[in-house]
Amino acid sequence: MAKSVCVVGSVALDDVETPGGSAKNVLGGACSYFSVAASFFAPVNLVGVVGRDFPEADRRFLVERGINIEGLEEATGETFRWSGRYHENMNVRDTLDLKLNVFESFQPKLPASYRGSEFVFLANIQPTLQADVLSQLDAPEYVGADTMDHWIHTAPAELRALLAQVDLLSINDSEAMLLAGDNNVVRAARKILAMGPRHLIVKRGEYGALQFSDNEIFAVPAFPLEHVVDPTGAGDSFAGGLFGSLAADGEVTSRTLRRAIVHGTVVASFTVEDFGLTRLKGLEREEIDQRFRQFMAITDFQS
C-alpha cells in the first residue's frame, strides 16, 4: 500500500501573463502544485495557510483530488498573492507584484493525523520553519526540501542546519551553483552532498534534471513540448510527482528514485500545457502512464 506524503509550503492565488495569454486569480503556490501532482500517486497531507478570501472552488478541487487539507489553516486576512509576466522565450519571468499576506506570519502546525507521514517534502519556505515542521513528525522515512536564492543569501546557517536533516534537496541549477559556490554543476553537487543530503536533484527547466548521490549520477532530459502555455509550478509539480511516485513504491532505491524523477518530469510536462493547475485538473492517471511510456521511447538508445 502506498505510504503518505506530507507537504508544507505556500498556497497562493496567482495572476500570470505570458506572450500567449493571461490568467487571473488562479490557484498557485508550491504546496498546491506539489500536492495535486503527488495526488496522482499517493495520499497527500497538505500543510499551508490561506486567507478568508480563498475560493471555495479551489478548496473543493484539492479535496476532490483526494488531498487531505485538515492542515490547511484559514487565517484572518488575505491569501498569498503573486503576479508575474513571462518573456517571449518563457525561461525568464518578472515578478510584477507579491503580497505575502497571511503567509507572512505562517507558523505550520501539523494535525495529529499527519504525524505518521512517511514521506515529507518541505517546499520553499524559511529554513527554520522547514526544520520546525520536521520536529513535529514522528519518524519520517524520507525527507525532501526545496529552497531558493533568497534563503541561501539571508539564512545560510539555518539552511545548513536543515540540510543536515534532509535526505533529498531539490533545487534549480543556478541555486545549486550559488549554494556550493561553484560554476560546475557536478562539482557543486559533490559539495552539496557533503552538506548532508544523500540525494540531490538539480532542476534545469526545459533541459531536464540531474540527480546525484555519493556513488551515482542520473541524467534525464525534459519531455519535449510543442505548446508551453505557462511554466509556473513546473518545478513544484516535478517534486510532487517525484515524491508521490516514491511514496507509492514505498521505498527509496536507485531504481524507484529514477522512475520517480521520470514521473515528476511527466507530470510537470502536463502542468505547463495550460495556466495554473488547469491541465492537471482534468488529467487521468492513464495519461501519465501513457506519457511515461512515450518518454521511454523518446529517450531509448539501448534497444
Add this chain to the structure above:
Amino acid sequence: MAKSVCVVGSVALDDVETPGGSAKNVLGGACSYFSVAASFFAPVNLVGVVGRDFPEADRRFLVERGINIEGLEEATGETFRWSGRYHENMNVRDTLDLKLNVFESFQPKLPASYRGSEFVFLANIQPTLQADVLSQLDAPEYVGADTMDHWIHTAPAELRALLAQVDLLSINDSEAMLLAGDNNVVRAARKILAMGPRHLIVKRGEYGALQFSDNEIFAVPAFPLEHVVDPTGAGDSFAGGLFGSLAADGEVTSRTLRRAIVHGTVVASFTVEDFGLTRLKGLEREEIDQRFRQFMAITDFQS
C-alpha cells in the same frame, strides 16, 4: 566494412583563454575536430585549406589518426586563425580576433579518390560552397550539414537551397529558433524538417541534444563532467563522432542514428576535458566504449 566519411570545413590555429588557463596556436577549426572525432569509427576524407605556416606536427597528427588529408590544400598565405576567451560559466565566449587568411578564398576541390564517399558532412561554411562540394560527389548515401547565424542572416536563399539537398542538419538551439523564426524548439524543428532535411539535430551544449524526424523525437542529456577545460570544438566533435558511428554501421536507421548521437555525445565529452584536440590525441577507442557504457548507466531508468 565501415563506409567512409568525407568532411569539408575550416582547419584553423586557435588561441584560447578560459578561466582556468590558456593555449596558443592549437589545431582547431570545425573540420579538424570533426575529422579526429570521426576517425575513431571510420575512414575519413578531409577537405580543407591551410597556409604555409601550418605546423608539420599537426599534419602528422591527422595522418597518424588515419585521416586521409589528400584534400587538405596548402595555399599561399597564412592559416585561418581564431582567438577567443570563455567567461566564468564556460557557456559564453567572446571572439577576440579572427583572421580568415587562406580560408577567405577557399574553393573546395575534392580529390578523385574522395568522390565515392558514402557519408558526407558539410561543416559550417558558405552554403554555396557546401552545395558545390555536394556536386563533386558521385552518389553520397547520407549528407549532413552545419551552419551558423551569419549564413541564416546573410545567405538565406542559398541556405534554403542547400537544405533541400541534405539528409541531416545539425545546429545549435539558438540557430534552430532563428532559422525557423519560432521560440519553441519542437515547433522550430517541425518547420526546419519541412525545409528538406529528414533528420534535424538540435545541439544544446552542456544540456545535451534533441533529434527530430517526421515521426519521432530522441532526447539525450550531455555527459555530466566535473572538469571542463575548453568547450571549443564540442559541437564539431559531436558531429564527427556521430557521422563516424553512422559510417561504421553503414546504414542510417532510427537505432543507428540514436547510438551515433550517443557516440557523438561521448566523444565531445572527451574533447572538452583539455585544450583543443589534446584529449583526443591520446584517446583509445576502448575509452569511448567504456564511457558509452557509463552513459547507458547514467541515463537508464527502465531496468
